[in-house]
Amino acid sequence: MTAHDIDLVLAPVDGSEASHEAVEYAIAIAGEYDARVHALYVLDEDVVRSLESGELDEADVADDTQSFTDSVARRAEAAGVAHSNSIAYGFSTKVKTVHPGSVVLDTAEEIAADFIVVPREPITGEPGAVLEKAAEYVLLYASQPVLSV
Structure with missing residues (x-):
């Protein structure tokens, strides 16, 4: 790859330690190119269900993810890398084909990402570890180069 091949690096995150590491790699790659x-902050199934049922307010969820996205912004700015972020539902109660892996790939296409850095998390079953099963799916089906960390 040349420097002109990569204009945008996508880092799907869920607030876990593994996603912090993935962000570091994504920033390093973006800096290099x-x-x-x-x-992309991917919300877990429990949060999505609570949002859809009205138990949780979107503003509260945005506030909860803000500290992580602020951390990404600080690290990117310190490295001199332009950054952006978004939040996505990692699951749908209405569409069975929506899952964290498909959400990552759909977002990559929507924002025209040239490279994806996905955290490869151990399967813990812990609440909030949304991306632990998504890495394999992204590795198998992404049309962009993928680094799994």
């Missing part, structure tokens, strides 16, 4: 980095 003079690219931008986009952190």
Whole structure:
């Protein structure tokens, strides 16, 4: 790859330690290629169900994810890398084909990401570890180069 091949690096995150590490790699790659980095915060199934039932308010969820996205912003700015972020539902109670892996790939296509850095988390079953099963799916089906860390 040349520096012109990578303009945008996507880093799907869920607030876990593994996603912090993935962000570090994404920022390093973006810095190397003079690219931008986009952190996609993927919400877990329990949060999505609570949002859809009205038990949780979207503003509260945005506040909860803000500290992580602020951390990404600080690290990207310190490295001189342009950054952006978004939040996505990692599950749907209405569409069975929506899962964290598909959400990552759909977002990569929507934002025209050239490279994906996905955390490869151990299967813990812990609440909030949304991306632990998504890495394999992303590795198998992404049309972009993928680094799994």
